[in-house]
Amino acid sequence: MATKAEIIKAQERWKQHCETVQAATAVNINETEAQRLARIKRLRSDYAAFVDYYFPHWTVNPETGKNTPCAPFHVEAANKILKNRNLKAAFQWHRGAAKSTNMDVFVPMWLMIQERREINVMVLVGKSEDNAKTLLGDIQAELQYNQRYIHDFGEQFNNGHWEDGEFVTRSEVAFFARGRGQSPRGLRYRSHRPDYVVIDDLDDDELVESPARVAKLFDWVRSALFGTLDGGRGRFIMVGNLIAKNSVLAKWCGIKSVHVTRVNIYDNKGNISWAAKWTPQEVREIEDVAGYRAFQKEYMNNPIIEGAIFRNEWIRWGKRPAWSKFSEIVLYIDPSFKGSTKNDFKAAKLWGKAGTTLYHLRAFVRQSSVAEMVRWCYDLYEWCREQGISVRWYMEANFMQDTILDEFRREGELRGYQLPITGDKRKKPDKFQRIEAISPLWERGFVVYDETQRDDPDMLAGIDQTLAFEKGMRGHDDAPDADEGAIWMLQRDTRTKSFNPSFGRRTNAKNVSW
Known part of the structure; x- marks a missing residue:
């Protein structure tokens, strides 16, 4: 549970983030209504363009002014989620691959603007309740202060607040935050049960050391949390990097019906998966500092148990x-x-x-x-x-x-x-x-x-x-x-010279057969 001082700091950070969102999303007042409608139609089908337009404060480097567009795997994942309303998936992406930003903010907001209603109730699950609330604060900041989004789709904020772990938009899309293991039973908004559940980086180094805790948490995921869906209908997504072979993410990926996408910082051809963000030299420097085992775990989804053979x-x-x-x-x-x-x-x-x-x-x-x-x-x-x-x-x-x-x-x-x-x-x-x-x-x-x-x-x-x-x-x-x-x-040259094997009965020192 967060202390009072930690809560105050979180509130201040959120207010500063809201100011950044508002300042970065100025609207083009010279755009005609026809242009606006044509743009909206295009952005509904083009996820990368959607992200570039509505979220420059996430994609543009303020120092260089250079835009970092979505990686191909971001676009592929978003399209997969959009096309399958009942998707059960694991996005096993390396550290720094913008897992939370895409799955917790961009994708649900993209689903909200589709002509056919694609989302009614979102549940965001984090390591703890405080962590989940903080993650929820990111999407509320966008819905409440993103001027471009508001200009195109109207005022979003209605009531509730991320600090309380829930809020509702004017279009009656409800958002809830839950920590791992916290009871999700009864989650609904009016007649709607959750239809977009995203589990964000549930594993940590301490948890995966205990097989019993991992097993208990995985049971919670596939029973209590999964049970919040309406008879299994809805999108149920887990994101994270594979930090251990004994982890909730690993167990979730092991279910046959779960769609699994693994993205390492290097693809299978040795190229940088998100080449717009990192240069090869930068990735090599990351590996030099992190060391081989940590780099494999954090950036290659390859957790290695030290001492499996050598100690x-x-x-x-x-x-x-x-x-x-x-x-x-x-x-x-x-x-x-x-x-x-x-x-x-x-x-x-x-x-x-x-x-x-x-x-x-x-x-x-x-x-x-x-x-x-x-x-x-x-x-x-x-x-x-x-x-x-x-x-x-x-x-x-x-x-x-x-x-x-x-x-x-x-x-x-x-x-x-x-x-x-x-x-x-x-x-x-x-x-x-x-x-x-x-x-x-x-x-x-x-x-x-x-x-x-x-x-x-x-x-x-x-x-x-x-x-x-x-x-x-x-x-x-x-x-x-x-x-x-x-x-x-x-x-x-020496392994066989010290001893000449022979067949026959063994003899003692006096050359007497035993």
């Missing part, structure tokens, strides 16, 4: 031996594919073996072009020569094709030599099995990370991928895959 306490940093003490040093390259996007990670890992200990010495783990990785490899080769370090170079045989080696050849021609890369021609078992099989080396302390690389972003990115690795993961696993290749090469 953080198994990551050991230590002083490496002198270079002369290594019996062998290997650089293993996982270049992905030449034609792949910069969203794909490229990995090159330098490992060394001293006694029975495996040292992780250097790393390249980046979202980059193959050319950038190749330059790093050549730089590393020259550095190793200066240090007097002998390195064996490997790359998976599948990548030892002209399309990949072109980059190595091109760089080699510029530098006057070619890297001595050998193909890893082994018939590899399943990737998960291969990487899981080497995890005991970390657990038993046989893997040590060069402590001089503690702050190296590539080394840290590789560790993030290693800790995130699990069966069926949708995230990147290029780093642990390259680690497995390097370790296999380092242990290839």
